[in-house]
Amino acid sequence: MKSRTASILSISFISMLFFFICGGKGLCQIAPKASNGIVIPDSLKTIFQNSCMPCHWQGGGIKSTLHVNFSKWDEYKPNAQAGKAKKICSALVDDKMPPAMAREKKPEIVLKNNQIDAICKWSASLPAESQPEENKPE
Numbered sequence: 346m347k348s349r350t351a352s353i354l355s356i357s358f359i360s361m362l363f364f365f366i367c368g369g370k371g372l373c374q375i376a377p378k379a380s381n382g383i384v385i386p387d388s389l390k391t392i393f394q395n396s397c398m399p400c401h402w403q404g405g406g407i408k409s410t411l412h413v414n415f416s417k418w419d420e421y422k423p424n425a426q427a428g429k430a431k432k433i434c435s436a437l438v439d440d441k442m443p444p445a446m447a448r449e450k451k452p453e454i455v456l457k458n459n460q461i462d463a464i465c466k467w468s469a470s471l472p473a474e475s476q477p478e479e480n481k482p483e
């Protein structure tokens with residue numbers, strides 16, 4: 346009897362843990378870690394999750410995650426984050442992302458103009474990438 350209670354308890358504890366880590370969506374989101382870096386606003390996170398996964402997430406393509414890996418966003422330095430945000434905006438404005446192949450298979454991942462505007466406004470609000478590493482306050 347005792348061991349049964351214990352296993353029920355541990356199962357509920359583990360599922361609660363998953364719920365907290367993964368937001369109960371069965372899909373781990375970018376952890377809202379406290380960092381002095383740039384935080385992606387939730388509304389944009391949703392767009393990236395819908396349209397840029399699975400390529401730009403951990404376990405996604407090698408080339409795509411080299412450019413942008415949203416699972417590692419918090420590990421990028423603020424300079425790199427700002428630079429990537431600006432690259433994301435240009436890739437979207439130039440209609441390069443999501444790639445044509447992916448659009449054909451899943452037309453619903455193509456971004457709407459207002460979503461691209463919101464992303465570009467956010468990236469434009471970030472500090473310029475050009476700040477040299479050595480002058481950067483840690």
Ligand code: HEC
Pocket residue numbers: 393396397398399400401406408409412413432433434436437442443444447456
């Ligand atoms: C089907 C997979 C796939 C999806 C979905 C996808 N990408 Fe990409 N992305 C790639 C690949 C592959 C590359 C690398 C292309 C290369 O190096 O030639 C890339 C490159 C990029 C780059 C770098 C481009 C450059 O010229 O510097 C950015 C920025 C980018 N993606 C942003 C996004 C954003 C934002 C989304 C969602 C709106 C997205 N991608 C969706 C596969 C994907």
